[in-house]
Amino acid sequence: MTYVVTENCIACKYTDCVDVCPVDCFYEGxxxxxxxxxxxxxxxxxxxxxxxxxxxADTEDNMQEWVEFNRKYSEAWPVILSAKxxxxxxxxxxxxxxxxxxxxxxxxxxxxx
Numbered sequence: 742m743t744y745v746v747t748e749n750c751i752a753c754k755y756t757d758c759v760d761v762c763p764v765d766c767f768y769e770g771x772x773x774x775x776x777x778x779x780x781x782x783x784x785x786x787x788x789x790x791x792x793x794x795x796x797x798a799d800t801e802d803n804m805q806e807w808v809e810f811n812r813k814y815s816e817a818w819p820v821i822l823s824a825k826x827x828x829x830x831x832x833x834x835x836x837x838x839x840x841x842x843x844x845x846x847x848x849x850x851x852x853x854x
Contacts, residue, residue, distance in 0.1 A: 743778040743799045744787060745807040750774055750795035752834035752844040756824040758787035758796060769821035769850035770814055772828060777815035778808050792827075793835045818849040 750773040758774070759767050766780035767787075776787075778799070788796045799808050834840065 742783045743781040743808065744776055744783065744785065744796050745778065745799055745804060745811045746773065746775050747795050747797050747804075747807050748841050749793045749836065750791075751840040752837070753793045753795070753827055753831040754825075755792045755795075755827045755831060756821065757790040757792060759821050760824045761786045761790050765820055765822055766815075767821050768815040768818040770818050771846040771848040771850055772844065773846075774821065775811040775814045775818065778812050780815075793831075814847075817847075819852055821850070 752772050754769075754773050756774065763784060763786070764780055764782050766777045766782075767774050768777060776796075785798070788798070797804055797807070799805070828834070834844070837844075
């Protein structure tokens, strides 16, 4: 089992989950996070920390596409090691539907120099 980040993280990017992760398996895109499914130790501490309820166990229905999505982007984006402020529009975007097609960015997060 692993945990994955799902669509509701898009355009919110709350990072409360990052601080509780014992293995640093979160990776940061421009406007969302993902979990590397091979690095996740299935502890589950991240799931209740997400204000957007965007983290799910891969054993839930219809999660296989999100496992592969998380794998793809965790291999392309940089690891995130500490919490940051959410995106400015996070509260407004939380719970919006169809964010994968309307708001998702494939770009990695911009790293501070």
